[in-house]
Amino acid sequence: MTEYYDALETRDRATREAALMAALPGQVSHAKTSSSAFSEIFRDVDARLVNSREALARLPVTRKHELLERQHASHGAVDGDLFGGFSAVPFGPHMPRVFSSPGPIYEPEGVTQDYWRMARAMHAAGFRANELIYNCFSYHFVPAGSMMESGARALGCTVFAGGTGQTEQQVQAMAQLRPAGYIGTPSFLKIIVDKAAEMGVALPSVKKAMFGGEAFPPSLCHWFAERGITGYQCYATADLGSIAYETVAREGLVVDEGVIVEIVRPGTGDPVAEGEVGEVVVTTFNREYPLIRFGTGDLSAILPGTCPSGRTNARIKGWMGRADQTTKIRGMFVHPGQVADITRRFPEVKRARLVVTGELANDTMTLRVEATVAESEALATTIGEAIRAVTKLRGSVEFVRPGSLPNDGKVIEDARSYT
16 A cells, blocks of 8 residues: 555545544553643542543633643652653653653653654655654653654655754755654754755755645645645644644645544633534643643634545544634733633523733723524623623623634634734
């Protein structure tokens, strides 16, 4: 098989779903018994019953800021767990490396082959066994360099650890080594290609690339194509590894076979309808670092149908911004979860968006709601009372036409003037 990495990618969707749901109770049980954090978080959860999407959706979402808080609370403590209680393995032979991402948040690396599950995304980007890959992700502090190297080695490739910086040396090494392709950020490859042109050095071997770490807009995709380089993007995080990847179809990103992806309303754990923008929440089957319903803080949406490439897993639209829209209003922080708390109290309200207008120190807060009933002064008054009870701030209520609120994942819109 050359078109697909393995047979998992073209499974019947029902077969895949059945396999994932069959494996889910065991992973929840493992997380609960092997990590002190999930032992607490899932204290009242019967893992045997978590065998469906609906049951999974009833588990709490653990968001990055909560992981960070637990890690910081454990630092310096006697016998403290560096990872806030989320790691299922201790230092030693089962954890060869530890990395750090901004926060700082510390991430363990396990010993499983292709621990970060990157080989599948690389294969979709056109990389094959026995090729030399030029890896320009960082090898220090952050796990990106190691993530890509482990995936390339699982694919059967050789890796040159280019890392970041030293542009002229990168050009020279690339010209001499003649790698089959590049892995790194698109902006750094553009810098290298521009520098090579400035130096009068040809880089004829670099025909393909897999990008991550930043946006890869169509304009940049076209720029590389004009220079004979075909680039594809992958979506991965330091906590979870690969989540989704682009294919030759260029219609969204196909979800990796080793995770369950949900799109939830920001500030909640409630899954949204297909096509609606929300926060990406991921459950992994990683045994060393078993993150269950981990909120990435990224916005995306599930695309309808299947990928024209023949891969049958769900697709997401790609990165669409950040879900954490916490906003300071009149000296008070208002969180997306508070907006969700308000709307949950009113079955008539189907969608809501808190819009903050005015100027600093003169904020106006309006909750725009789509409701299943006609505009009602009594309902508006009751919702207004809930706004004040939850946020400790006064806000007005505006009824809008159902379906008129933008489908962009925003629960709080800061439209104030800062000039």
